[in-house]
Amino acid sequence: MPPESNSVERLREIAALQGVSPADKDLEGVLDFLTRILPALEAIELQLPPETPP
Amino acid sequence: MIDEFNAFLYFEPKEGEPTVGVKDVIDVAGMPTTAASKILHRVPERDATCVARLREAGAAIVGKLNTHEFAYGALTNSPHFGPAMNPWNPEHTTGGSSGGSGAAVAAGLVDAALGTDTAGSVRIPAAYCGVTGHRPSAGLVPRDGVFPTSWSLDTVGPLARSAAECRRILDLIADRPLPEEPGRGLRIGVVTSLFERADPEVAGACEAALRELPGRLEQVEIPLHEEIETITQLLMLPEATAAHGEWLRTRLADYGPDVRARLLAGLFLPSTAYVTGLRARRWARQEFERELGDYDLLVSPAMPTTAPRLDAIAPDFRLQLIPYNSPAALLGLPVTAVPCGFVEGLPVGLALWGRHGEDGIPLRAAENYQQATDWHVRTPVDPANARKLYTTRHIHPGRG
Numbered sequence: 390m391p392p393e394s395n396s397v398e399r400l401r402e403i404a405a406l407q408g409v410s411p412a413d414k415d416l417e418g419v420l421d422f423l424t425r426i427l428p429a430l431e432a433i434e435l436q437l438p439p440e441t442p443p
Numbered sequence: 444m445i446d447e448f449n450a451f452l453y454f455e456p457k458e459g460e461p462t463v464g465v466k467d468v469i470d471v472a473g474m475p476t477t478a479a480s481k482i483l484h485r486v487p488e489r490d491a492t493c494v495a496r497l498r499e500a501g502a503a504i505v506g507k508l509n510t511h512e513f514a515y516g517a518l519t520n521s522p523h524f525g526p527a528m529n530p531w532n533p534e535h536t537t538g539g540s541s542g543g544s545g546a547a548v549a550a551g552l553v554d555a556a557l558g559t560d561t562a563g564s565v566r567i568p569a570a571y572c573g574v575t576g577h578r579p580s581a582g583l584v585p586r587d588g589v590f591p592t593s594w595s596l597d598t599v600g601p602l603a604r605s606a607a608e609c610r611r612i613l614d615l616i617a618d619r620p621l622p623e624e625p626g627r628g629l630r631i632g633v634v635t636s637l638f639e640r641a642d643p644e645v646a647g648a649c650e651a652a653l654r655e656l657p658g659r660l661e662q663v664e665i666p667l668h669e670e671i672e673t674i675t676q677l678l679m680l681p682e683a684t685a686a687h688g689e690w691l692r693t694r695l696a697d698y699g700p701d702v703r704a705r706l707l708a709g710l711f712l713p714s715t716a717y718v719t720g721l722r723a724r725r726w727a728r729q730e731f732e733r734e735l736g737d738y739d740l741l742v743s744p745a746m747p748t749t750a751p752r753l754d755a756i757a758p759d760f761r762l763q764l765i766p767y768n769s770p771a772a773l774l775g776l777p778v779t780a781v782p783c784g785f786v787e788g789l790p791v792g793l794a795l796w797g798r799h800g801e802d803g804i805p806l807r808a809a810e811n812y813q814q815a816t817d818w819h820v821r822t823p824v825d826p827a828n829a830r831k832l833y834t835t836r837h838i839h840p841g842r843g
Contacts, residue, residue: 400711408692411707418704419711429673430716433723436670443721 396420448528448537450546451506452477459503461554463612464547465494466540467507468514469557469599470588474506478513478590479521481697482690491588493557493599493616500615505553509543512702514559514592515683516540517567517761522699526753529572530823531789535750538567540592544602545572551822551829555603555612561592562675563768565600569780570792571750575819576602577609577806580799581775583617593682596675596772605819606779606809613802624803629658629739636664637743637767648784648791649744655815656742656808663741665770666730674727675769677712677720684709724773731774739804743767745780745792767794777802779809782818790818 400416411419445454452467453474465471468478470487471494477484490498498504509527511519519527519542527542529535530550537546541558545568548556558565560578569576577600584599591597601612614621633653638646653660665671684691684706691706698706735741747763757763771778776796783793793812795805813819822829 404707404710407710409695409707409710411695411703415700415704415707419707422704422708423711426673426676426712426716429670430677430719433670433673433677434719437719437723437726441722441726443718443725 446547446550446552448530448533448546448550449525450509450527450543450550450552452479452509452524452543454506457503457505459501461502462505463497463502464506464508464544464553464556465504466510466514466544466556466558468510468559468590468592469494471504471507476507476590479510479524480512481523482694483513483590487588489588492585494588496616497557497612508541508547508556511540511542511564512699513590514540514561514564515702515705517563517764518756519543519568520753528753529750529789531573531750534752534754535789536571536753536756538571538746538750540564541602542568545569545574545576548572548574548602548604549822550824551826555601555608558600558602559589559592560598560600560772561596562679562772563764565602566745566768566778566780566792566794567764569602570745571790573782573790573818573821573823574602574604575606575609575782575809575813576600576780577606577613577802578771578778579613579617580777580797580802583619583777583800583802584613585618591682591686593679594686595678595682605813606781606806607813609779610806610810613806621803621806622801624801624807629656629804629808630737631656631658631660632663632735632738632741633660634665634741634743635662636668637747640766641744641747642749642786644786645744645746645748645791648786649793652783652793652812652816653742655812656740657811658739663735663738666734667727668766668770670723671727671773672765672769674720674723675765675773677716678724678773680705680709681712681717728774736798739798740808741796743794743796745794749786749789749791771796775799777805779805781809781812782821783816784818
C-alpha cells in the first residue's frame with residue numbers, strides 16, 4: 390500500500406474516533422492541506438519569541 | 444431567482460427609504476437564515492443587533508442576500524442556491540462571501556447592504572462589483588445574531604455606493620461613535636508587494652488612484668506577511684470547524700465540497716497549532732505596530748485581479764487572495780475598499796487600511812477620494828430600471 394493510502398487510512402480512523410465519516414476524496418484533500426500547513430506551522434514555531442503568551 | 448443576479452435569497456418588498464439588504468448569515472426577524480446552506484434553516488424572532496439598529500434608524504430591511512455557503516469562501520456559489528452574478532458582467536463572479544451584498548448594491552436593488560468580513564468577505568465583493576465596502580475594526584460592530592465563521596476574526600460591515608454612505612451605516616451599527624479624524628496630511632504606506640503581485644492593469648489603476656490620496660506616500664512592506672497568511676489559517680480553520688460541531692457527524696454530505704473540505708481540515712489540525720496561532724497573532728501585532736504603527740493609512744490594490752469568469756475560477760483562486768486579505772483580518776484592522784477604475788469593463792478596487800479603532804481615517808480618505816473621482820457613481824444598470832430587476836418571486840428551490 391503506498392504511503393498516501395496509509396495516511397488516508399489513518400486520517401479515516403482519527404475521523405471515526407470523532408464520529409465523522411468523510412469520503413476518501415475529502416481525506417486526500419485534508420492530507421494535501423496538512424502537507425502544506427504543518428511545515429509552515431513548524432517554521433512559525435521556530436521564529437516565535439518563546440516568551441509570547443497566547 | 445427573485446432578481447436577475449441571484450443576489451437575493453429572500454425578498455420582502457417594503458416601502459421606505461433607504462432600503463437595506465442583509466447577508467444571509469445575519470438574523471432578520473421573520474426571515475429565514477440559511478447561510479446559503481442545506482443545513483441551517485432558522486426563522487429568528489429577533490433581529491441581530493446590527494439589523495435592529497438600522498431598523499430603528501428608519502431603514503427598510505428588504506431581504507436576505509446570497510453568500511458563499513456558511514460565508515466560508517471567497518466566492519458566492521452555493522451549490523444549494525446557485526451563484527450570485529456580477530452586475531457588470533453576469534458571466535463573472537461577484538466574489539464573496541458577501542457576493543449578494545455586492546451585487547445588490549451594484550445593481551441598485553438596494554441602497555446599502557450588510558455583509559460580513561472574516562478574511563476578505565466584504566472587501567472582495569466590493570472590489571469585484573465596483574461598490575464601496577468597509578471592514579470595521581475588530582470589536583466595533585456587535586455580532587450577536589450572526590452565524591459565526593470564525594469567532595476571533597468575524598466582523599460585520601456595510602457595502603454601499605459611497606464611503607459617506609458606509610460611514611452613515613457604520614455610525615448606526617457600531618457600539619461606539621467613530622472619532623473624527625483628519626482626512627489630509629496623512630502619512631500613507633504603499634504596500635509595494637501587493638502592487639507587484641497584482642495584474643499589471645489592476646496595479647496601474649490603483650497606482651493612478653494614489654495621486655488623489657491626501658498625504659505623503661512611502662513604500663512599505665507588511666512585517667511577517669507570509670507568516671500572517673499561515674497564522675490566519677491556524678485560527679480560522681479550528682474556529683470554523685468548532686462552530687459546526689454536531690453537523691460534521693450528522694450532515695457531512697450536505698455541505699458543498701469546498702466548505703466540507705475546509706471544515707474537515709480544521710478537524711485534523713493539532714490543538715497546539717491553535718495555541719501557536721494565538722501566540723503568533725500577538726507577535727504579528729507587535730511587529731506590525733513596531734514597523735508600521737506610525738502610518739495613518741496603508742494602501743494596496745483590494746484584489747490582485749478583476750472578477751474572474753464563473754466558469755473559469757482557478758483552483759488556487761482563494762489562495763491568490765489571501766495575501767491581500769489576511770493581514771487586516773488577523774490584526775483586526777479597518778479597511779475601506781473603493782472603486783478606482785475598470786479593466787476590460789470590470790471594476791478595480793483600492794484598499795485603504797487604517798489602524799485598529801481608527802475606522803474614520805480610511806473612511807475619510809475614501810470620502811475625499813470620491814469627491815475627486817467618479818468611479819463610485821458609475822453603475823452597470825440604469826438606476827431608473829434597477830427596481831425592475833426584481834423579477835418573479837417564486838420560492839427558490841434551495842430554500843428549505
